[in-house]
Each structure stands twice: as C-alpha cells, then as structure tokens.
Amino acid sequence: MAGLIVAVTSPSARVSLTDLMTASLGLDVWEVEPDHLVVQADEAQIGRLEAMGYGIEQLQMIDPYLSRFATDAAVSGYHTVATLEQDLRGLAEAHPELAELREIGRSVEGRPLWALRIGERRGSTRKIAFLGCHHAREWISVEVPYLLAEHLLLNSSADPVQGWLQQSEVWVAPMVNPDGHEYTQTPAHRLWRKNRRRNHDGSFGVDPNRNYGYMWGTLNGSTSSHVASDDTYVGPRAFSEPEVRAVRDLVAGQQFTGVLTYHSYSQLILYPWGYTSESIKDASDLRALRELAEEMERQIAKVHHKTYTAKQSSKLYPTAGDTADWTYGEYDAVSLTVELRPATWEEGGFILPADQIRPCWEENRPAALEFLQRVLEQPQDGVRGDG
Structure with a gap:
C-alpha cells in the first residue's frame, strides 16, 4: 500500500492546522494535537502541503507499519x-x-x-x-x-x-x-475506511459516518x-x-x-x-x-x-x-x-x-x-x- 504516515506542523500563524482540516486535500487525518496533525498521505499530497507552507516530518511508511501491526x-x-x-x-x-x-x-x-x-x-x-x-x-x-x-x-x-x-x-x-x-x-486493504459502493468516478466507497441526514453535506474538507x-x-x-x-x-x-x-x-x-x-x-x-x-x-x-x-x-x-x-x-x-x-x-x-x-x-x-x-x-x- 502506497503512502506515508507524517506529522504536519504549522510554522506560522498564516498557515493554521484548523484551516488544513477544512481544506479539500483528501487527507486521511489520524490524530489531532494542538501543535501537529498525524495524517496518512501520498507524495503528491505531501508536496502540496509543503508548497502551502506546512512543515512535514515523515514518521513511517505505510508498508512497514502494516508489517509491524497487521500480522496473523x-x-x-x-x-x-x-x-x-x-x-x-x-x-x-x-x-x-x-x-x-x-x-x-x-x-x-x-x-x-x-x-x-x-x-x-x-x-x-x-x-x-x-x-x-x-x-x-x-x-x-x-x-x-x-x-x-x-x-x-x-x-x-x-x-x-x-x-x-x-x-x-x-x-x-x-x-x-x-x-x-x-x-x-487482507493486510493490503487493512486501512480501508468506507463501505464498498462503486462511485460515479470509478472509485469505491462512501463514509457511512458522514452520510446521515442532519446537516449532511454542509462541510467540504x-x-x-x-x-x-x-x-x-x-x-x-x-x-x-x-x-x-x-x-x-x-x-x-x-x-x-x-x-x-x-x-x-x-x-x-x-x-x-x-x-x-x-x-x-x-x-x-x-x-x-x-x-x-x-x-x-x-x-x-x-x-x-x-x-x-x-x-x-x-x-x-x-x-x-x-x-x-x-x-x-x-x-x-x-x-x-x-x-x-x-x-x-x-x-x-x-x-x-x-x-x-x-x-x-x-x-x-x-x-x-x-x-x-x-x-x-x-x-x-x-x-x-x-x-
């Protein structure tokens, strides 16, 4: 599985972590701390974050993480x-x-x-x-x-x-x-989050815990x-x-x-x-x-x-x-x-x-x-x- 686990920090008030979560970047946010986020991201997403001014610290690649934890x-x-x-x-x-x-x-x-x-x-x-x-x-x-x-x-x-x-x-x-x-x-799919709906663009899955009707769709980030x-x-x-x-x-x-x-x-x-x-x-x-x-x-x-x-x-x-x-x-x-x-x-x-x-x-x-x-x-x- 491609991807990295990284810590994202904000070096200045001009690029806030709060703004990052409301931006449409497709990040998989794992942890939220006052001074950093832990996210799963690919190289393209990391490049965008760096271009936006965020600090990036690589914590671990996904494959070694899976090898360590997704065991028999x-x-x-x-x-x-x-x-x-x-x-x-x-x-x-x-x-x-x-x-x-x-x-x-x-x-x-x-x-x-x-x-x-x-x-x-x-x-x-x-x-x-x-x-x-x-x-x-x-x-x-x-x-x-x-x-x-x-x-x-x-x-x-x-x-x-x-x-x-x-x-x-x-x-x-x-x-x-x-x-x-x-x-x-299977370990290759161990971090899958959504259901298995086939979407209009050929991708799979809807997040069931974003699909309920109260205030549905009012955010986009x-x-x-x-x-x-x-x-x-x-x-x-x-x-x-x-x-x-x-x-x-x-x-x-x-x-x-x-x-x-x-x-x-x-x-x-x-x-x-x-x-x-x-x-x-x-x-x-x-x-x-x-x-x-x-x-x-x-x-x-x-x-x-x-x-x-x-x-x-x-x-x-x-x-x-x-x-x-x-x-x-x-x-x-x-x-x-x-x-x-x-x-x-x-x-x-x-x-x-x-x-x-x-x-x-x-x-x-x-x-x-x-x-x-x-x-x-x-x-x-x-x-x-x-x-």
Missing part, C-alpha cells in the same frame, strides 16, 4: 462478518427469553446487518442503541459492543442489569459496515469531503447508503432515548456538535451530555489508568452528517461517540493488537453501564435538542 496474530481474537453472526446467534439462542437477533438491513454487497435486541418486554419507551464499525478498519469497535451484549445477557439475573432489562430494551448492532470490514481482512475518492466522502446525498438507511430505519422505528457509537482510535468521548464549533444551545442538554461524558472518562480511568478525554466532537475536527449529530439533532437522544484504544499510531493506531481487546472492553464496561444508567433512569423528557 493481530487477526486472532477479532470477529469476521461470519463469526460475528455466528456468535450473535449463539447469544440469542442461549437466552431466548431475553434476546432476539434481527436483520435490520442489507449492505451494498448484500450482507445482512444484524442487531441484537435485549430485554424482557417489547415496546418499552426506554430504549438504547449501541453501534459499532461504521468504519471498516476500526475492528475494536465491533468487539466492545459485542462484549457489552454478552455481559448484559450473562448478568441478566442480577441488578442493575436485571432491572434495566425488565423495564427497557437495549439494541446492539456491532457491525454497521460489514462489506468494508470484510474487505479489510479533508474531514467531510465531497470528492468521491476521498476517505471521508459524504456520498451523493444524505442516506444514499443502504447501511446508513438501515440504521435510520431502526432509529425511526424504535425511537431510542440514547445512542452510543463506538469508533477508534484516540481514546476520546465525544458529544455533539460535530458540524459546528458552536456549543449546543440548550444549556441543560449541554450540561447533561458533558457531565455524562466526563463521568464516563472517570470510570474508564479507574480500570487500567487509561486517559480518555471528553470533549465536543468538533474540537477534534469538524464533521457533517455523523451519527451522534443526527440522533441528537433529529431525535433528541442522548448521543455520544467513544473513540477506543489506542491513543497513538505508535501503539497500533487503527490496528489494535488483539491482546488489548479484553482490557479495552474492561475499561469501557463501567462507562457503558454508566451510560445505560443515566439514560434509562433519567426523567422521561430527557434531552430536548436544538433542532
């Missing part, structure tokens, strides 16, 4: 499309009184999208969704929601889980982008692009992708009071908005979301002493058409995005070593349970939303 051992412990379906079926069959496996849609290439409904009663007004793997290369984002579903079922006879499942429903869809995930099974070949291509229109429509229809049908979406990497807990640097206008909503994110940050740190940082999504970088903006903006749902391990590309970046699956889940378990408790036990009106 790195695959073990992670689900494939097939083994995820098998294990979700196993959970449903082992707990028929509580769990039901639902096909919520089909992907571009015809693969089913699975959601596990967990709860004693149907039609509850309290429902939460946990979503994973909008982005193909983020394998750990499949494992954490899957392990959460397993945990809820294994602990369904003890409080607080028993009480939650008696009064509410939890829906877990660990793999929103099965085509992309399947495509990443490296982190939300209208160029089909870019990694963050927003698609030809909102909800153009069947995977995203499947989530849309699930949310519309179930009217979730909370939605938590898992991604990787960077160890962050993000709350809306992503499309604007302005804060949520409703002060009580903003306070509730920020306090929940900060409490989840504290809960995570207690387990393995890992630092996850709570912040507004756009303070990482601007995104339009993402899941959390949409579920909060359209449905007033308590909406957060968790960026899982690791913190940096040197620790694996998008290719988290398999021996970290379990500790990553262990530290995120109390945070997920905090999310469940806050949403399921909050006053019925919950957050109200700006739009």
Whole structure:
C-alpha cells in the first residue's frame, strides 16, 4: 500500500492546522494535537502541503507499519462478518427469553446487518442503541459492543442489569459496515475506511459516518469531503447508503432515548456538535451530555489508568452528517461517540493488537453501564435538542 504516515506542523500563524482540516486535500487525518496533525498521505499530497507552507516530518511508511501491526496474530481474537453472526446467534439462542437477533438491513454487497435486541418486554419507551464499525478498519469497535451484549445477557439475573432489562430494551448492532470490514481482512486493504459502493468516478466507497441526514453535506474538507475518492466522502446525498438507511430505519422505528457509537482510535468521548464549533444551545442538554461524558472518562480511568478525554466532537475536527449529530439533532437522544484504544499510531493506531481487546472492553464496561444508567433512569423528557 502506497503512502506515508507524517506529522504536519504549522510554522506560522498564516498557515493554521484548523484551516488544513477544512481544506479539500483528501487527507486521511489520524490524530489531532494542538501543535501537529498525524495524517496518512501520498507524495503528491505531501508536496502540496509543503508548497502551502506546512512543515512535514515523515514518521513511517505505510508498508512497514502494516508489517509491524497487521500480522496473523493481530487477526486472532477479532470477529469476521461470519463469526460475528455466528456468535450473535449463539447469544440469542442461549437466552431466548431475553434476546432476539434481527436483520435490520442489507449492505451494498448484500450482507445482512444484524442487531441484537435485549430485554424482557417489547415496546418499552426506554430504549438504547449501541453501534459499532461504521468504519471498516476500526475492528475494536465491533468487539466492545459485542462484549457489552454478552455481559448484559450473562448478568441478566442480577441488578442493575436485571432491572434495566425488565423495564427497557437495549439494541446492539456491532457491525454497521460489514462489506468494508470484510474487505479489510487482507493486510493490503487493512486501512480501508468506507463501505464498498462503486462511485460515479470509478472509485469505491462512501463514509457511512458522514452520510446521515442532519446537516449532511454542509462541510467540504479533508474531514467531510465531497470528492468521491476521498476517505471521508459524504456520498451523493444524505442516506444514499443502504447501511446508513438501515440504521435510520431502526432509529425511526424504535425511537431510542440514547445512542452510543463506538469508533477508534484516540481514546476520546465525544458529544455533539460535530458540524459546528458552536456549543449546543440548550444549556441543560449541554450540561447533561458533558457531565455524562466526563463521568464516563472517570470510570474508564479507574480500570487500567487509561486517559480518555471528553470533549465536543468538533474540537477534534469538524464533521457533517455523523451519527451522534443526527440522533441528537433529529431525535433528541442522548448521543455520544467513544473513540477506543489506542491513543497513538505508535501503539497500533487503527490496528489494535488483539491482546488489548479484553482490557479495552474492561475499561469501557463501567462507562457503558454508566451510560445505560443515566439514560434509562433519567426523567422521561430527557434531552430536548436544538433542532
């Protein structure tokens, strides 16, 4: 795979890193720090950055990075499309009184999208969704929601889980982008991000987490692009992708009071908005979301002493058409995005070593349970939303 991992710095106030993320350069932004960005770029992109006045430090070529992290051992412990379906079926069959496996849609290439409904009663007004793997290369984002579903079922006879499942429903869809995930099974394609839509220009893929309808298409830069070949291509229109429509229809049908979406990497807990640097206008909503994110940050740190940082999504970088903006903006749902391990590309970046699956889940378990408790036990009106 061609390309380089580079650090981009700004030598003067005339060329800001913020401007770089909103420029249409097709960069694959991996990390955002106050004084530099880590991006994957090719030689032509690097030449453009240098011509614009940015400083470039080569960190590693992509091929050695893949050789180091995308090993056979790195695959073990992670689900494939097939083994995820098998294990979700196993959970449903082992707990028929509580769990039901639902096909919520089909992907571009015809693969089913699975959601596990967990709860004693149907039609509850309290429902939460946990979503994973909008982005193909983020394998750990499949494992954490899957392990959460397993945990809820294994602990369904003890409080607080028993009480939650008696009064509410939890829906877990660990793999929103099965085509992309399947495509990443070979090292050459391990860093693929999008789905596998064939675009009008012959390129492939739409970024599912830029294809939701709230404020869709209002940005055009490296982190939300209208160029089909870019990694963050927003698609030809909102909800153009069947995977995203499947989530849309699930949310519309179930009217979730909370939605938590898992991604990787960077160890962050993000709350809306992503499309604007302005804060949520409703002060009580903003306070509730920020306090929940900060409490989840504290809960995570207690387990393995890992630092996850709570912040507004756009303070990482601007995104339009993402899941959390949409579920909060359209449905007033308590909406957060968790960026899982690791913190940096040197620790694996998008290719988290398999021996970290379990500790990553262990530290995120109390945070997920905090999310469940806050949403399921909050006053019925919950957050109200700006739009």
